[in-house]
Amino acid sequence: MKSKKQTALKWTINLSFVFISFIALFPILSLLVSSFRPASDLMRNGISLTFSLSELTVENYTYIFTQASEYWQWYGNSLIISSLTIVLSLFFSSMVGYSLAVYDFKGNNFIFLLVLFIIMVPFEILMLPLFQLFIDLRLMDTYLAVMLPLIVAPIAVFFFRQYALGLPKELMDAARIDGTTEYGIFFKIMMPLMLPSFAAMAILQGLASWNNFLWPLLVLRSNDMFTLPIGLASLLTPYGNNYDILISGSVMTIIPIIILFIFFQRYFISGLSVGGVKG
C-alpha cells in the first residue's frame, strides 16, 4: 500500500519537474521555432502556439546573412569586446586575487574588505559621474569605454583569492630556492595551477560582457560601434520593421552560448554561482 503511494508521489513530482523544465525552456524553444516564421506575422501577432507548418521559412536567416551587414558589425564588436574583456580582466583580477591570497603585506585585509564592499555597491550609482568622466576623456563610442569598468572585476578578484588560498605554498619556496622571481612563480607555476578558476571566471566575465547592457547603452553612440544587445535593442522600437533581423539575430546571439554551456557545464556553474551577477 505504502509503496504504491510512493510511486504515485514519485510520478507526480517527476512530471511536475518535466512541466517546470518545459516552462523554463519554452521561451527559448519558441524563439527558435518562431525564427522560421514570417517576421511580419511575428511583429503583428507575437509568438503563437498555433501556426501552420506550411508557412515555415528560412527567409529571416537568408535576410540576415545577405542583407544585414550591420548585424554582423555588432557581432564583431561584441566578439572583440568580450574577448578583450576576458583576457584583460582575467589577467588583472587573477594578479590581485593571487596577491591577496599568498602574500602577507600591510593593507592586505583593507584591500580585501574594499573588494567585498565594491561588490555590494551598485554600478548604477556611479554611472552618471563615469559618463561625465568618459565624455571629458573623449572616450565615448570606443571599445575601451565599454570595457574599462569591467577590467578589474571585484567579484573575479574575490573568486581568484578564494581559489589561490588553496594553492600549495611549498611550491613557492622551492621555486625561490631555484632562483625563480616572484613574477615567474606566479606566471609559470601558480597560474597553471589556477586554470580551473580561470575557466570559471572566463565564463563569468565573458557572459557579463556579452550581455552587458546599461553601460554600453550610455557610451555607445553610433550604429557601427554597437554591441549585440544595444543593436538588437535598437530594433525593438514600436516603429521598427526589422523583426527579421531581431528574431534570427537573437537566436544567433544565444545559441552559441547554450552550446558552450552544454560542453563546459561545470565551469559555467562554478563561474555563475560566485555571486548573483547580473548580466
Place this chain on the structure above:
Amino acid sequence: MLETPTKTNVEVNRESSRLKRMLNFLNSKKVVPYVFILPFVISFLLLTFIPAVQAFVMSFQKVLPGQTTFIGWQNYERILNPTFYKALSNTTIYVILTVLILVIVPIILSVFLDSKLVRFKTFFRASLFIPSLASIIVAGTIFRMVFGESEVAVANQVVTFFGFEPVDWRYNSWSAMLLMVLLCSWRWMGVNVLYFLAALQNVPKELYEAADIDGANVIQKFLYVTLPHLKPIVIFVSTISIINGFRMFEESYVFWETNSPGNIGLTVVGYMYQQGIQQNDMGFGAAVGVVLILIIFVISFVQLLLTGAFKRGDE
C-alpha cells in the same frame, strides 16, 4: 652597433648594477604584492572612489556643460515628486515580489532536486539554468512576443483557453508588474536553485537519520533540519535579490524603453537614466542615485540585522 660608443665600460657596469638593484627591489617580497594589486588600486580610485565622491558632490549641483553651480539641497527637494514616488513604489513592489519568488520557489525546487524522488536531475538543473544565459534583450524580445497584445500571442491564447478576456499585457499596471517580475524570475530561478543545491550538500545526513528515529515526518524534517541549515544561503540570496531588485532597469527597458504609459514600468534607476542622461540633468540624477544607495544600505542593514547575520555563529 651593439655598444654605445659614448659610454665607457665603467659606466655601463654601473648602469647594469643599478638595473640589477632596481630588479631586486621590484622582486622583493615586500614590493611584489603591491605591484600585483596596483591595477586594482588604480581602477578603484579612478572608476569607483572618485566617481562615488563626484556623485555625492554632483547631487548638490546644477551641472551644465562648462558651468557647474552649487545649489544646496534643491535637487533633493525636487525629488519629492509624484513621478519619483511612482518609480520608488514600482521598484519596492518589484523587490518584494522578486525576493519572495526567488527565495521560496528555489528552496522548494532544490529540496526536491536533492531528494531521491527525482530522476534526470542533471537535465532538470540544466534546463532551469539555461535562461540565465540569455541576455536581457533576447529575453525581453521573447517576452514581448509571448505576451503580445494580439489574441493569438501565446499568453493570450492561454488566458482565453481558461475563459478569460485577452489582456493588453504592456498597458495595465498589474500586468506590467507581472511582466517584469516574471522576466526576472525566469532568468534567475536556475542560478538560485544552484545556490540552494550547493547548500543542501552541507546538511549532515546523520541529522535526517536521527530525525527518522525520533519519528519526524517529511515536513518536520524540512522545517527543523533542512531550513536552519539553509539560513546563511537564504540571507545571501535575499540580500543579492534586494540589491539587484533596487538596481532594476533593464527588465523595464525591454518592454517600454524609458517611456511606459502612466509610468507603470518606471523604476528608480530608470528615473535616474531619464533625468540624468536623457534630460541631461546630471545633478538631479545624481541626487536620485544618492537616495537610492541610502535606501539600499538601510534595507540591507535592517535585513541583515533581523536575520541575525551579524551574530557570531556560536549558538
